[in-house]
Amino acid sequence: PDRYAVIGNPIAQSRSPVLHTAFARQFGHDLQYEKLLATHENFAETVRRFIAEGGKGMNVTAPFKLAALEFADTLSERARAARAINTLKFGPEGVHGDNTDGVGLVSDIRDRLGIALRDRRILVIGAGGAARGILQPLLETGPAHLLLVNRTERKAHELLEACGAAGVTAAGPLDAAADGAFDVVINATSASFDDGRLPLGRGTFAPGALAYDLVYGRGETAFLRDARRLGAARVSDGLGMLVGQAAESYRLWFGCWPDVEPVMALVR
Ligand code: ATR
Incomplete structure (x- = not known):
């Protein structure tokens, strides 16, 4: 499976795994989506380890949206404007940071x-x-x-x-x-x-x-x-915004746009 994750602190409450797993089911994608708990001290190390293990992308939540900005090699226009990152994409050309909120x-x-x-x-x-x-x-x-x-x-x-x-x-x-x-x-x-x-x-x-x-x-x-x-x-x-930002992250990673309506019902 393709490995993705959400990183934050705390992270137990995150609904991102439910959202992305539901999107993957819509397309029949084989996706493994994990929660990663980090600290300010080991944030960069945790992301690097995930990349080394084959991770393809990551959502970033509080309190690391600023740290991710410094970690990324390239930034989207909107990530720069927001001065925060909620989505990372890992590829041969490096770490790309975006903000889909x-x-x-x-x-x-x-x-x-x-x-x-x-x-x-x-x-x-x-x-x-x-x-x-x-x-x-x-x-x-x-x-x-x-x-x-x-x-x-x-x-x-x-x-x-x-x-x-x-x-x-x-x-x-x-x-x-x-x-x-x-x-x-x-x-x-x-x-x-x-x-x-x-x-x-x-x-x-x-x-x-x-x-x-x-x-x-x-x-x-x-x-x-x-x-x-x-x-x-x-x-x-703001639940629809939560689902909407996840859908836009998914599009960035996979190039296809999930149907948000059934996923809204699932998380409501
Ligand atoms: P976040 O990342 O959630 O935006 P933040 O950067 O700490 O958190 O910003 C909190 C925002 O909520 C600020 O605009 C803050 O107003 P101040 O800039 O005056 O601090 C606002 N805020 C928080 N509690 C508020 C309250 N009780 N009434 C009005 N504004 C409030």
Whole structure:
């Protein structure tokens, strides 16, 4: 079998083996997908050993997305923009690093949820690693406007300056989101991990708006509950993004695009 793995710490909770095994079944690929636990000290050594044993590729999860950036010989444009890697491909030409998180989100919103992003008003809340990973793919969909807000406003400005899409984008403090009538509102903060509330208002959501939390597996978060109460027509957690990023990794490794819908049902 072809050997693949996901590396992280902790790693026991990872659903990547289930996802990739399900994709492989769709195509009849012979795939062995493992979980690798590493530390910051032995990350590089663990990846090198996996390559030496014949490993073909790897997903990278917290806290190694930055370490993987340094490990890779070549980087995709989107990995460079995200300054993080979630997918490695090992080949004769070396280690290639990519980041499929952002396209995973975009394909989930567009293809699975059926919501267009072109010419829409998008709000992204948060300016940490998760936000950085999705900004460029979101901008590539051609929104009419993208507002990035963050508790620490300075970080929102810095992040937008780094990805440079003047004209369409603006940055501001959290409460700048209260009145913008956005079509798509994305929570990229880590607030959902401790059920933190965000200052949303009725004016945040345009008619028919989607509220999307990047977090998954925590039921309906405070953000999604508030969004629904304040008029969001549709809400979604980040499980579809998880499946979407895995599908894009699979495409990078095998060149074929898995059907995500039955796999969503499997992990739901
Ligand atoms: P991640 O990699 O998950 O994005 P991170 O890089 O630590 O994690 O970033 C966390 C993000 O969530 C930041 O934008 C943070 O805001 P600050 O930059 O002001 O710290 C945001 N965040 C975390 N808890 C929050 C809360 N309770 N309310 C609002 N924003 C919060």
